[in-house]
Amino acid sequence: MIKLTRVSKTFDGGRSYAVKDLSLSVDRGKTLVLLGSSGCGKTTTLKMINRLIKPTKGIIEVGGKDVTDHNPVDLRRQIGYVFQGIGLFPHMTIKQNVEIVPRLLGWPTHSRRERMQELLNLVGLPAESFAERFPDELSGGQQQRVGVARALAANPAYLLMDEPFGALDALTREALQQQLLTLKNQLKKTIVFVTHDLHEALLIGDRIAILHEGNLEQIGTKKDILDTPATKFVQDLFTIKRPDTLT
């Protein structure tokens, strides 16, 4: 379970807020999608959850425990994070990149290896041809998939995914979305998923939070949001996009 209570973050001493008075929660095994325009505070929210950024105000809990009571390193190792900028280690091979968290956790070599092969196959990058390559020998979309594999490697109970499928073509993206859904249903992962893409939000999210300029406009299930948009912003979002993105 992930829970934010009245969380605010300002980078400039209170003149503007990247996140303002945000309260939301994700139940165990559920997926929350953060949807919103660029600069509305989605990445900031994710980073506060794994303590890369310290909130200015408010309480964040992971697994029922205030994050500030967790050892940050242990906390981060239980949370798989797919970074918006991917952030693969350029001096490590794909194999080393995927195995890094299990290695930090001290897994034996053979289980690391098995896990790495399993994950690379899962994201559609067969280990035989990709494991030994370096990140700069992969396309942007392939790198993004390695980022997903790295986040999943140590079987974390929580996943923070910051636009993980942004650079993928429609087909690959759909395949990965389906895999994520399966994964989520089988393994009961608690996921916070950031996207710009309405279609993706509606497909993946058990609930959807719509952010605008640091404020939470509305949070609710697909049905809630489509049937009773809470604000004009939410309403516009869907009327403009409805024809081509809704199924």
Next chain:
Amino acid sequence: MSLDALVAYVVERLPELWLRTGEHLMLTGCSTLGAMFIGIPVGILLFRTTWLRGPLMGVIGILQTIPSLAMLVFLLALLKKIGVLPALIALTLYALLPIARNTLTGLEEVSAEVMEAAEGIGMQEYQQLMMVRIPLAAPMIVAGIRTAAVVGVGIATLSAFIGAGGLGQFINRGLALANIKLILLGAIPAALLALAVDFSIGAFEWGLRPERKRDKKGSVQSLMRRLAFMLPVVLVLISIITYLTKPGWISKSATQLKTGHRIIRIATKNFTEQLILGEMMAQLIETKTDLIVERRFNLGGTMICHGALVNGEIDLYAEYTGTGLTAILKHPVISDPEEALNHVTKAYHERFDAQWLKPFGFNNTYAITVREADAKKNKWNRISDLGNTAIELRAGFTAEFAERPDGYPGLRQIYGLRFGEVRDFDAALMYEAVAKGQVDVICAFATDGRIAAYNLKPLKDDRNFFPPYHAAPVIREEILKTHPKLGDVLSLFGGLIDNATMQRLNFEVDGKKRRTSEVVEEFLKAKGIF
């Protein structure tokens, strides 16, 4: 010079060339290694402690700007040692800046995104540093090491100043003797060595890069990579082995064991006359006693020779009364030669436990010198004779003479001379300039061989303005006590060499490019000393 002669010249010196190259590489390699061991941790420390950056980089930067000779003199005073150790320390200090700075820059330049990922997936702080930041900064750090090593090859030529050997030995000797062949014998291999070092560290960097899959494991390339990676290490190892197995080193330490205190170490400064005097004392001692002479020639100047003598690193060298008086004792000028000698003798005995022996005879002071033809025509014999005509003359002085109180400023005062034009010259070019008529008057050194060779005439210092610079052997009293005979032997030189003779000997060596040892031997035979 024909090609054959050139080849013969080099072949003859090949063993020494090999040895000096080994020494040079050892000095550069070990100091670069030392600088790595200090500089990389310092760079890391600075990266983590922002407030230290200004002060510490400042100090390292200042170290860099200390002139090498000053650094060597300072280390000599501090360590009371000449030779390899101070040279290594000086070179290490110079290599510190590029390595520490590149380490800092390299660490800072790692992309923030990658570091955020490292932190975000749950690496401890030291894991972020060791597993991500340092590996990514490595190329930059290696580039710093490369700069340090290549620059180090250049600076290491100065090690010869304090008797640490290296290719600088040829260069120094060549400079002292105005012998271009010798200079090139040191300079060209040094340049090649710099290229080799640059190449080997470049190869190291290539070997350091992660192996790509397309490079195929076990291929020739993979093997080359491993070899390239080892190249600098192999180079340094070879140099250390060369250094430790050099013939002189083995035989010397062996003889040292056997003969104990029967070795006498003679030093010289780095110019022709000093080398001649040193060689003369060495040959005399070798024939007249059963002592073994160790030649530690060509040290980088008065302060280094004196420091080494006081610290017991050398036993004997030739010093000039004027230099001892003003440069070492910081005493005002004493114009009377006798009185000057008495003063230094007494002061050296009291303060340095060193003894001035009988002077060689000549006085290597400044001499206002003109062309002989002009002197005849105008009846110039003494400096006073220049009188009112001075204003029509062009003078060529060394920069030092133009400024020193016992140079042109004093000359103007005492003799009331004012030259129409004064030009600054390098000492070596000054003689040419007057001989070719580009200037009319120069401040020659009284014993320079070119005075006679170029038909110049030194004018008599009729008002005793220039301080006396009589050369004499200066020896440690301890050595004199153990070998009392040495004093008598060296006294054979008393008054043996007048200015004209010294001029001639100097010219034999730096004008006619003859070997110092040959010229000295010939002279001693002629004087009936052998």
